Amino acid sequence: MEDAPPPAARRRKEARPQEVLEAALDTFVGRGFAATRMEDVARRAGVAKGTLYLYYASKEALFEAVVQAMLGTTIARLEGDLGESPLSAGDRLRAVAQGMAGIIGDPRRAALPKLVIANAGSFPGLARFYYREVVCRGLGLIGRILAHGVATGEFRAIDPTVHARLFVAPVLMGAVWQTTFAAVEETSVPPADLLHAHVELFLRGLAPGAADAPAGERS
Amino acid sequence: MEDAPPPAARRRKEARPQEVLEAALDTFVGRGFAATRMEDVARRAGVAKGTLYLYYASKEALFEAVVQAMLGTTIARLEGDLGESPLSAGDRLRAVAQGMAGIIGDPRRAALPKLVIANAGSFPGLARFYYREVVCRGLGLIGRILAHGVATGEFRAIDPTVHARLFVAPVLMGAVWQTTFAAVEETSVPPADLLHAHVELFLRGLAPGAADAPAGERS
Amino acid sequence: MEDAPPPAARRRKEARPQEVLEAALDTFVGRGFAATRMEDVARRAGVAKGTLYLYYASKEALFEAVVQAMLGTTIARLEGDLGESPLSAGDRLRAVAQGMAGIIGDPRRAALPKLVIANAGSFPGLARFYYREVVCRGLGLIGRILAHGVATGEFRAIDPTVHARLFVAPVLMGAVWQTTFAAVEETSVPPADLLHAHVELFLRGLAPGAADAPAGERS
Amino acid sequence: MEDAPPPAARRRKEARPQEVLEAALDTFVGRGFAATRMEDVARRAGVAKGTLYLYYASKEALFEAVVQAMLGTTIARLEGDLGESPLSAGDRLRAVAQGMAGIIGDPRRAALPKLVIANAGSFPGLARFYYREVVCRGLGLIGRILAHGVATGEFRAIDPTVHARLFVAPVLMGAVWQTTFAAVEETSVPPADLLHAHVELFLRGLAPGAADAPAGERS
């Protein structure tokens, strides 16, 4: 005799919390927290309204669980890419970009930034938490790579804090873009192309070139 | 000779719709459309609940009026910058960046992108409208400058469609950032610094430099 | 020189209360008391909302004034017909019917019964008042004529109280009918025809005929 | 063997919609549609405000359901009486009167005419619908009986269309009367007496008697 009879029905039951989370994520992203009704989530998850409360104590708790679940894997992914490596700073930026591409390639994970941005006002703790756990760590990682590149002379002298943000911006924007304008966009650019162009442009811009900037600058 | 006798009380009356719009914008941006209560808007505008309905037929109508009002000035600003000029492509990009800086320097106008992003799900027409009226026109303007620079050899050969997005991303991101993380940010970067660094990095990256990319690899 | 300059503008001013009453009556009859908005009445009367309150202290007061105004003339009319006369009972009933025809011929006056019926629930005093002032007096008048006819042998022996109601019913019904179904009726019967047929039928039915009822049965 | 286990609590649950309808009817009749608050209906039905919306989508929908429910049985009753029979026209009118007495004997059913009359203004479709489904059919039935009586010589020559209305008027009026003046009436006449007197008077009046009308007519 086996230890348990998980013949399809049981398996479903154990996957419930996960299915609920996914249904909730989709609805929260599509409609925003306030406009999402628990019944919508329940229907999408294929369970009854009351069942949601067996797993999550309230709508807020469900929302936080959604963010946590996404953060968990996102952070893990970032941490994985954080490991030191013998590559050049440029190649390490390329590797980070690859990792980010993987993340925003998964629509479910790409939705997180928008979720945070759209609901930070209603969840005071959310912005702070996301900022500390994701933004700081992400910017820190990139900043360190940039600083290293500057130190070795691979990059020209720039402020790593500032340029870390510049490096991240198109990725974040791309993620938000997808979940907002994808449906109405006429001429769409594949995220992969965008990311590739971004990295090359970025690295060229950092190259310790001759003078300061090409033409007649100042600002 | 005065045109009319506006004795302080009258002036207030005529400014009502505008005051309501500003109060509504602030609240919608802070809490999102659904979580905003009409009473909050009224209190912030210093009027009674019912007064809102003298000017706007419903919460939705108020929201749309807010977006329209912001769009109006934003579009006008963009159109102004659209004028052809004898400057180099690089300097024209710098001018556009200046214009954008002016826009996101006004907190009220900087709030529009977040408003659209956060509520596109609940207002199907909103994303489409904003995309057509602002995104397309903005990207088109920048794309044309880029294409011109490529044609004259001022820039290396890049895809204007793709790089227009890259040019805009940090600006948009900055605007969204401000209204989302400003309160919790530890080490903030002045938007002006960010924008300046961005433009310089961008122009360096576009310079028709020697080889392809500085160091070894490829993606 | 005249005593006052009432050149059309002044005359209008003095007629205001009456115009307001008429506008109110029309609206109350059409929509019911609760569904009538003061602004509707004002617009129909051609005055501003606030002006109504110069003449009537509240919506309820306006409603009561409407009823009073209608009652006044209605009662007066009835009283006029109440005068004793040398006619036969039958001819006096015919005269009363004439009077009623005059009343329900004026759409404004015909509307009163419906107004009372539809709003008696919301105005506890209204039913009582109308019953005392109109119903009782009307039924009393007719009852006395019937009793007189019975006493003189002009009519067979019937209960004047009961038959007074039977005499009034088609008139009331006709008045209510007009303001309720007139717009949707396919085959309408002119009120005058209806009334004439009613009186003749009624008088024939009262004639001290041979047996009890024409044909065989029982009750 | 029982079909199901309805242990007193369950029975209550299934009767909910019906209980709500009855509570709503009573309140609508007493106060009119506009003056009725959903909370009143809920309290009278012994449920919470929100519960009403489980069964009826809106206040209007509830009102229409009330009318429908009443109409259903009323129409059925009328149809039942519509069956051809071998009786004389007079006896068939008596039978119809009996049927009507049954209807207005049930206070709930007697309330329908008043409901329609009082709210036709706010529900444009209501008057039309009621007219077609009840008034036309009722008048048609009676008109056919009258026409038959005229054809067989049982009645004198009258216009069936006109006299059908005269036949119905006291019944309708009685129904409306009950729900409007019952509480304030001093000398009330039992509806049954009224109806009986009406039918006898009506039949006498239709008898193909000697001349036209007894005494000195003409209008």
Add this chain to the structure above:
DNA sequence: TATGAATGAGGTTTCATTCAT
């Protein structure tokens, strides 16, 4: 006297949450 912008109490409706089955 007349106006109509402003007010806010009160009504309809929604929906997160509970609990008996």
Add this chain to the structure above:
DNA sequence: CATGAATGAAACCTCATTCAT
């Protein structure tokens, strides 16, 4: 565990009434 009928707090919106002009 799972359900979904029931609840009632809270939000949107209307409109009778007031009052500065």
